[in-house]
Amino acid sequence: MLFDKKKKAEKKELKEKKKKFEEKSREISEQLETAEQDLKIKQPVLTKEIQAPPGEEETKGFFEKIKSGISKTKRMLVDGLMDLSVDDPIDDDFLEDLEDSLLAADLGINTTSKILDIIEKKIDDKELKTQSEAVEVVKSTIINILDQGGQHLPVADSGPTVYLFVGVNGVGKTTSIGKIAAQHKAEGKKVLVAAGDTFRAAAIEQLAEWCDRAGVDIVKKDINSDPSATMYEAVSKAVEEKYDVLLCDTSGRLHTKKNLMDELYKMQKVLKKIIPEAPHSSLLVLDANTGQNAIMQTKEFSEQIGLDGLIVTKLDGTAKGGVIIGIVNEFEIPVFYIGVGEGIHDLQPFSARVFANSLFE
Numbered sequence: 001m002l003f004d005k006k007k008k009a010e011k012k013e014l015k016e017k018k019k020k021f022e023e024k025s026r027e028i029s030e031q032l033e034t035a036e037q038d039l040k041i042k043q044p045v046l047t048k049e050i051q052a053p054p055g056e057e058e059t060k061g062f063f064e065k066i067k068s069g070i071s072k073t074k075r076m077l078v079d080g081l082m083d084l085s086v087d088d089p090i091d092d093d094f095l096e097d098l099e100d101s102l103l104a105a106d107l108g109i110n111t112t113s114k115i116l117d118i119i120e121k122k123i124d125d126k127e128l129k130t131q132s133e134a135v136e137v138v139k140s141t142i143i144n145i146l147d148q149g150g151q152h153l154p155v156a157d158s159g160p161t162v163y164l165f166v167g168v169n170g171v172g173k174t175t176s177i178g179k180i181a182a183q184h185k186a187e188g189k190k191v192l193v194a195a196g197d198t199f200r201a202a203a204i205e206q207l208a209e210w211c212d213r214a215g216v217d218i219v220k221k222d223i224n225s226d227p228s229a230t231m232y233e234a235v236s237k238a239v240e241e242k243y244d245v246l247l248c249d250t251s252g253r254l255h256t257k258k259n260l261m262d263e264l265y266k267m268q269k270v271l272k273k274i275i276p277e278a279p280h281s282s283l284l285v286l287d288a289n290t291g292q293n294a295i296m297q298t299k300e301f302s303e304q305i306g307l308d309g310l311i312v313t314k315l316d317g318t319a320k321g322g323v324i325i326g327i328v329n330e331f332e333i334p335v336f337y338i339g340v341g342e343g344i345h346d347l348q349p350f351s352a353r354v355f356a357n358s359l360f361e
Contacts, residue, residue, distance in 0.1 A: 073320065073359070076105045080104065090129070106291040108329075111145070111325060115142070142356065151336060151350065151352075161245050165248060171252070171287040174197065177247050178207060180247060191245045192238050197251040198221060198226070199251040200252070207249055221233075231267050232273070248267070248279065289317060289320060291318075307333055316340045
């Protein structure tokens with residue numbers, strides 16, 4: 001057996017120290033996020049986010065777009081693994097370097113530990129001998145984690161399908177709604193948007209601009225009005241005028257503020273008064289740049305209001321895209337869309353297989 005009990009105990013102690021350090025980092029990150037949100041509330045409307053790069057769809061296919069978008073994550077994760085992939089025997093130094101590579105790509109403590117446990121078991125069972133063999137097991141394990149099959153947004157059996165979008169400020173929630181509205185419109189659906197982020201004038205204006213460009217309708221009220229009243233008016237209109245899809249924006253809220261979570265719960269109840277099955281999906285929008293904080297947000301929102309799926313944005317600007325692997329592993333919540341750019345076509349349906357192939361091709 002390669003590892004004796006003493007070495008395993010030392011390894012466990014090291015993991016616990018890393019976990020405590022990560023938890024402290026999250027606390028600091030949340031404090032910084034609170035300050036950032038206060039600044040973002042005052043930001044003006046940024047219309048450049050809704051400009052589609054000219055001719056981009058003609059120059060890039062679906063696979064190439066995803067591959068390009070997660071290139072930084074690929075360099076962080078895969079290049080790190082390739083540096084370890086040699087025919088030398090597996091030793092403690094290799095396992096520590098492997099752990100560092102997985103954590104650096106933001107897979108998270110739990111997912112990293114799961115992968116390392118699989119490696120160690122195969123070592124104990126004498127199924128692995130060389131470092132390159134271990135790296136191949138890491139790749140196949142990540143693909144297995146991601147490969148949850150095709151995931152599509154649910155559609156109501158009859159009447160409007162209602163999607164409720166939640167998330168903290170600055171993650172790209174409003175623009176994601178605009179892009180999804182444009183996609184549904186292009187499919188020939190009758191689309192209505194509810195501007196439920198009534199705490200930011202910029203959010204209402206930006207969403208209205210999106211709706212105008214996409215050619216879809218919007219229900220909006222004045223800033224600081226009751227967002228639940230907006231939801232009620234919108235869902236009533238959606239039913240009466242036979243809309244196919246209702247997309248509901250909500251204010252960017254910090255998952256640590258209970259009163260705002262309570263308000264989200266109230267909005268869900270208002271929707272159910274008109275359509276008992278609504279919302280058909282509650283979708284959390286996450287910024288991939290936040291790394292492990294995205295996992296914390298998923299946990300909090302899931303516990304407070306329940307989640308049916310995720311949208312992960314800004315993958316093209318970060319090396320922390322491995323957080324998707326961690327989220328899928330820990331929560332088994334489907335990722336419906338990923339954002340790999342600012343253009344209207346850069347919010348792509350998530351395919352676990354395409355994502356994995358883009359990483360390891």
